[in-house]
Amino acid sequence: MAKARNAFVCTECGAEYRKWQGQCTSCQEWNTLSEVRLSGASHGAATAAARGGYSGSLSREVIDLASVDLAEVPRLSSTFAEFDRVLGGGLVPGSAVLLGGNPGAGKSTLLLQTACKLAQQRRVLYVTGEESLSQVAMRAHRLQLPTQGLKMLAETSVETILAIAERERPEILVIDSIQTMHLEDISSAPGGVAQVRESAAALTRFAKQSNTVLLLVGHVTKDGSLAGPKVLEHMIDASLLLEGGADSRFRTLRGQKNRFGAVNELGVFAMLEHGMKEVKNPSAIFLSRQQEQAPGSLVMVVWEGTRPILVEVQALLDESALGNPRRVAVGLDANRLSMLLAVLHRHGGLFTGDQDVFLNVVGGVKVLETSADLAVLLAVVSSLQSRPLARELVVFGEVGLSGEIRPVPSGQERIIEAAKHGFTRAIVPRGNVPRNTPDGMEVVPVDKLADALEVL
Numbered sequence: 001m002a003k004a005r006n007a008f009v010c011t012e013c014g015a016e017y018r019k020w021q022g023q024c025t026s027c028q029e030w031n032t033l034s035e036v037r038l039s040g041a042s043h044g045a046a047t048a049a050a051r052g053g054y055s056g057s058l059s060r061e062v063i064d065l066a067s068v069d070l071a072e073v074p075r076l077s078s079t080f081a082e083f084d085r086v087l088g089g090g091l092v093p094g095s096a097v098l099l100g101g102n103p104g105a106g107k108s109t110l111l112l113q114t115a116c117k118l119a120q121q122r123r124v125l126y127v128t129g130e131e132s133l134s135q136v137a138m139r140a141h142r143l144q145l146p147t148q149g150l151k152m153l154a155e156t157s158v159e160t161i162l163a164i165a166e167r168e169r170p171e172i173l174v175i176d177s178i179q180t181m182h183l184e185d186i187s188s189a190p191g192g193v194a195q196v197r198e199s200a201a202a203l204t205r206f207a208k209q210s211n212t213v214l215l216l217v218g219h220v221t222k223d224g225s226l227a228g229p230k231v232l233e234h235m236i237d238a239s240l241l242l243e244g245g246a247d248s249r250f251r252t253l254r255g256q257k258n259r260f261g262a263v264n265e266l267g268v269f270a271m272l273e274h275g276m277k278e279v280k281n282p283s284a285i286f287l288s289r290q291q292e293q294a295p296g297s298l299v300m301v302v303w304e305g306t307r308p309i310l311v312e313v314q315a316l317l318d319e320s321a322l323g324n325p326r327r328v329a330v331g332l333d334a335n336r337l338s339m340l341l342a343v344l345h346r347h348g349g350l351f352t353g354d355q356d357v358f359l360n361v362v363g364g365v366k367v368l369e370t371s372a373d374l375a376v377l378l379a380v381v382s383s384l385q386s387r388p389l390a391r392e393l394v395v396f397g398e399v400g401l402s403g404e405i406r407p408v409p410s411g412q413e414r415i416i417e418a419a420k421h422g423f424t425r426a427i428v429p430r431g432n433v434p435r436n437t438p439d440g441m442e443v444v445p446v447d448k449l450a451d452a453l454e455v456l
Contacts, residue, residue, distance in 0.1 A: 008033040009193045036186075036194040073260070076171070076213065079117040082268060082278040083110070085305070086240060086253050088261015091172070094211045095260065096204045098178075098232060100218040101242035106251055107217050110242065110269070110276045111174050112140060114215075118172055119150035125170035129156040129180030143275040156180050156190065158199045162206055170212060175203060177217035178232075196232065204235050233257060244271070248364050250285065251276065255305070264368065265305030283310040283421055286363040293391045296383030299423070300375030301396045301414035302367050308410065308417040310394070312362040313372065315379035317355040325354065331361030332372065340399060344377050347403030347449050350384060371408040373399035374427070374452060381453065389456070390425065394418040397429040403449040407431030415441060427452055 008017045010033055015026035023030050075090030084090045087097070101107045108131075115126045128136055133154050140147050151168060155161055158181050165173060175181065181199040182190040189195070200216065207214035218232070220241075233239060238258045244251035253267040268279040279285060287299065287310055296315040301308050313332075320326065329337045337359060341352050359376065361367055374397035382389050396414055398406040408414075411432025418426055419438035430445035437443050446452045 007036050007194075009036050011193055034193075036188050036192065076118070076122070078114050080110075080114065080267075080269075080276075080278050081280065082253065083114065086255045086258075086261070086265045086267040087238060088255075088258055088265070091213045092237070092260050093171070093213055094208050095237040096200075096207055096214040096216065096235065097238045097240065098216045098218050098236045099240050099242060100220050102220055102244075105242045105244050106269070106271055106276055107242055108176055109139070109143070109271075110253075111176065111215060111217065112136065113143065113145060113275050115172065115174055116140060116145040116147060116150055120146055120148070122171045123151070123169065124149075124172045124174070125151045125153060125165060125168055126174045126176070127153045127155060127161055128176050129154075130177060145275070156182055158183050158202050162202065165206060165210075165212070169210070172213045172215065173203075173207065174215045175217065177219060178203075179219050200232050200235060243366070244364065250279070250363065252365065262305050266309070283308075283417065286311045286365065287421065293388040295386050295388045296379050298375050298379040298382065298389055299394045299418075300372050301394060301418055302365075302369060302371060303408070303410055303414065308414045309365075310418060310421055311365050311367070313367075313375055313379050314360045314362060315376070315383040316358040317352065317380065317383045318358075320354055320356045322356075325352075326356045326358075328357070329359040331364070331366050332359055332376065333368075336370075336373070337376065339401070340373055340377055341380070343399055343401060343403060343449065344380065348377070348381070348453055350381060352380065352384065355384070369408070370398040371396045371414075373397065374405060374429075374446075374449075377449065378427075378452065378456065381456065392422070392424040393427070394423040394425070395427045397427070397432070397446070397452075399449060405429045405446050405448060405452065415443060427455060 008020050010024040010027060013024065013027040015024055017033060020033055024032050073092050075092055077090045078084055078087065099107050099111065115124050118124050133152050136152065151170065153164060178196055178200055179191040182195050183198050183202065186194050186198055203214055206212065237260065239256045241254050241256055242251055243254065249271045251269045251271055253269065255261065255263055255265045257263065268282040269276045270279055297312060299310055299312050301310055327334055327338055337357065341357065344350050345352065357380065375395040377399060378395055396408060398408055400406055407429040411428060412434040415426055415428065415434055416438055419441045424440055425442045425444065427444045427446060430447050433443055433445045444455055446455065
């Protein structure tokens with residue numbers, strides 16, 4: 001009989017230690033180590049997986065890289081164009097995809113719609129560990145989905161799921177959710193680091209060996225990140241995050257890791273009465289502005305994955321009654337906002353040290369790239385001087401610490417996208433001036449922040 005062993009696992013990052021210690025040396029958190037009892041059988045299975053179980057069929061021959069077959073990996077369409085975009089073109093057989101999001105974001109709804117439509121042509125097994133079969137059936141009936149052909153299973157034991165999957169041989173296997181799954185050989189409760197890690201390892205190993213598409217649903221922590229990301233990120237092929245609050249019907253699906261496509265690709269959905277509906281033109285929904293232009297409002301062009309998107313940034317400056325004025329940024333990096341305000345004071349001659357500064361990106365979009373720097377500063381100047389900017393103006397560009405305006409990638413594509421939506425003037429870095437300007441578009445190149453302020 002295999003000898004059991006104890007391990008101490010960090011609940012934040014999943015690092016494993018042989019004995020207890022106060023601080024996790026991997027993530028630097030304190031008092032996060034918990035004791036986990038592992039049996040020798042499960043530890044041996046995990047070790048076997050680490051030796052090559054995740055790569056599918058194991059080749060024991062040494063071959064030259066030039067002789068490897070470069071045939072394109074076949075992909076299965078998820079029936080959603082926006083979902084396929086984030087995945088890099090569709091579902092890859094033998095891949096493991098983790099879909100995370102806040103409660104109520106629409107993870108189960110999106111996967112149920114995908115599973116019901118795929119089941120009309122392919123073998124799909126949907127495993128639910130959080131809801132009963134009647135609850136899933138009622139949701140499918142409410143969404144008016146085709147339910148014929150979709151195989152359902154209400155189970156949380158990984159051993160039972162794998163045995164049934166071996167018999168059914170599905171092409172797509174959906175697990176909702178990985179935090180409810182458990183292995184009999186591990187004594188910890190479902191949702192723990194050890195259970196999540198070993199359950200995901202067993203399911204991923206089955207997907208690789210049987211060439212099955214594995215879709216896992218994952219919960220998020222209080223700060224909005226996937227629970228146990230360090231535990232799962234190395235064994236899965238793609239990590240997707242579905243974002244969207246209860247106050248908005250729009251949801252954004254962002255790729256955080258993808259071995260088969262671009263990272264930070266963005267897909268936009270709308271939560272309607274009959275489920276999730278893809279938004280094929282995201283710029284149109286993010287540009288629903290008022291008829292009368294207000295100070296502090298400006299449109300910028302950001303690059304998300306493989307396409308440009310036009311979004312509106314709003315700035316509001318108000319005289320502060322506090323000794324330390326507030327700096328609030330929703331959808332932008334607050335630290336970068338403080339840096340840009342210092343550049344505005346030093347190289348633009350405008351002082352905001354006695355003003356509360358509030359920034360908001362309309363539509364709930366999170367802007368992660370630096371091309372929004374120039375638009376943010378011009379919106380701040382517009383609010384500071386209470387002077388509205390032209391409605392047909394669009395801006396993008398990175399601002400350096402010395403006040404220079406740096407070019408950003410895909411400048412010509414951004415200008416073309418702005419021209420499609422009726423914008424007639426663009427303030428851009430000089431390095432992004434296109435050779436062929438679209439008809440009706442005036443491109444104003446700038447080198448420094450002072451030049452951009454002069455143009456206004």
